[in-house]
Amino acid sequence: MKQLLDIAGVFAYLSLLTVGGGMAAFPELKTLTVDTYHWVTFPEMLHFYSLGQLAPGPNMMMVVSIGAVVAGLPGAAVALIAFFLPTGILTWAIGRLWTHLATWRWRPAIQSGLGSVSVGLVLAGAIIMGRGAVTDALYAAVAIVVFFLLLKTKINPAYPIVASGLVGVLAHWL
Amino acid sequence: MSETSSTADPLSGPRPSLGRIFWVFLVMGATSLGGGVVGYLRTGLVVRNNWLDDVTFVELLSISQTLPGLNATNMSILVGDRLRGAWGALLATVGMCLPGATLMTAAAYAYGIGGDDPWSKAFLHGIAAGALGLIVVVMVQLGSRVLKGIADYVIVLATAAAVAFFGVQVPYALIAAGIVAIWWHRPRDGKAHDARPHNPPVGERHHE
Numbered sequence: 001m002k003q004l005l006d007i008a009g010v011f012a013y014l015s016l017l018t019v020g021g022g023m024a025a026f027p028e029l030k031t032l033t034v035d036t037y038h039w040v041t042f043p044e045m046l047h048f049y050s051l052g053q054l055a056p057g058p059n060m061m062m063v064v065s066i067g068a069v070v071a072g073l074p075g076a077a078v079a080l081i082a083f084f085l086p087t088g089i090l091t092w093a094i095g096r097l098w099t100h101l102a103t104w105r106w107r108p109a110i111q112s113g114l115g116s117v118s119v120g121l122v123l124a125g126a127i128i129m130g131r132g133a134v135t136d137a138l139y140a141a142v143a144i145v146v147f148f149l150l151l152k153t154k155i156n157p158a159y160p161i162v163a164s165g166l167v168g169v170l171a172h173w174l
Numbered sequence: 175m176s177e178t179s180s181t182a183d184p185l186s187g188p189r190p191s192l193g194r195i196f197w198v199f200l201v202m203g204a205t206s207l208g209g210g211v212v213g214y215l216r217t218g219l220v221v222r223n224n225w226l227d228d229v230t231f232v233e234l235l236s237i238s239q240t241l242p243g244l245n246a247t248n249m250s251i252l253v254g255d256r257l258r259g260a261w262g263a264l265l266a267t268v269g270m271c272l273p274g275a276t277l278m279t280a281a282a283y284a285y286g287i288g289g290d291d292p293w294s295k296a297f298l299h300g301i302a303a304g305a306l307g308l309i310v311v312v313m314v315q316l317g318s319r320v321l322k323g324i325a326d327y328v329i330v331l332a333t334a335a336a337v338a339f340f341g342v343q344v345p346y347a348l349i350a351a352g353i354v355a356i357w358w359h360r361p362r363d364g365k366a367h368d369a370r371p372h373n374p375p376v377g378e379r380h381h382e
Contacts (some may be wrong), residue, residue: 006224017344020316020317023309026244026345027337050305051281057203057274058246059212064275068282084271087243088251092263095252098237103362113242113355115320117348118239118334122313126306126337133302141268146307155293156272158207161213161304167367168300 003071004078006037011063011082019086020118026125039070046132054158058084072170144166190225195262197224199250211246219253226253246270296312328354 010032017025026049033039040048045066052062060083067079101107134140146160190198198218206214212235219225226234234256238248247267254266288294322329329360336342 017243018244022244045235046205046302052278053272053308055277056206057270058244060244061274061278064278067218068279080275084247088267091241091243091248091251094241095237097178109356109361114240115327116326116355117333118349119313119317119320120330123330123334124337126309126313129306133306139303142303143307146304147310149178150308150311152183155262157308161301164304165297165301168296171288172296
């Protein structure tokens with residue numbers, strides 16, 4: 001029961017940090033699940049995070065995986081509800097209000113300001129993720145190739161990401 | 175966005191049933207492989223079902239990106255609410271989340287069985303490097319739309335450095351940088367048309 005409460009608290013808190021996307025919460029996700037609660041190791045968390053990018057739907061479904069690792073199916077359910085309910089209610093309430101604020105003078109300021117901050121938080125998340133994911137020149141090359149491929153083409157990201165996994169397998173085999 | 179676009183009823187025909195909303199979002203939640211949920215949302219909501227027009231879609235997407243929460247679920251809530259109120263929002267969100275949540279629960283159990291195998295570790299390590307490439311692309315595309323002046327870049331670098339190198343907790347960074355950034359963009363007289371909110375192009379990659 002204590003564990004379920006911890007899961008609920010951690011993921012409800014993390015959900016409020018996902019301004020501009022799930023990656024904004026990545027630094028705190030690592031701190032809490034790896035360093036504070038020791039639910040998963042950093043490589044395990046990276047693996048779930050990356051698998052979550054391949055899964056359909058919202059790309060932070062890895063919170064469900066961590067919930068399941070900690071406390072089985074109840075853990076998965078609690079993680080899911082905790083991660084989506086608080087921000088869901090907030091979005092629902094503010095969404096109704098927001099459309100009535102179309103001409104409010106501060107609205108563009110809030111959108112532009114939070115836009116810059118969220119890019120900064122995503123960058124911080126990417127740096128922290130890179131410390132775990134880019135362990136040598138090969139993986140740096142993989143990340144760079146995927147980056148340019150996705151930037152320059154309209155290819156579905158699932159293909160190059162699975163291909164990256166196969167590069168990892170190949171490197172292990174050689 | 176003009177005021178009419180945000181207050182007008184987006185629907186031309188009769189309102190869809192709750193079951194229909196659940197089903198359409200469930201299909202999108204199950205088929206949006208590879209992280210491009212926004213593209214799938216537009217196809218499902220604007221093109222196939224005609225539940226929204228493009229102007230409203232982009233408007234709702236910009237709200238989704240400003241508020242906490244993921245784009246995919248925020249969009250489900252905003253669209254579901256417009257179609258059928260609170261129940262519409264709830265069922266749209268549950269439909270959107272259910273397939274991915276089921277898969278990632280299964281992934282956790284599979285990982286418990288095979289996660290220590292060196293071959294699966296090698297595969298997952300490769301996937302992590304690829305996913306990093308995806309995240310940086312999404313960041314660059316978000317940045318190219320959102321960042322307009324030197325001050326914006328300063329805010330990005332200061333926020334990132336504080337969190338990644340000086341261990342500042344995300345909420346403090348978010349609040350401090352948020353206040354500075356919003357103040358920087360505060361409404362000023364005579365700059366009225368600079369102050370339009372950025373609108374996300376639909377074809378872009380998003381981090382939902």
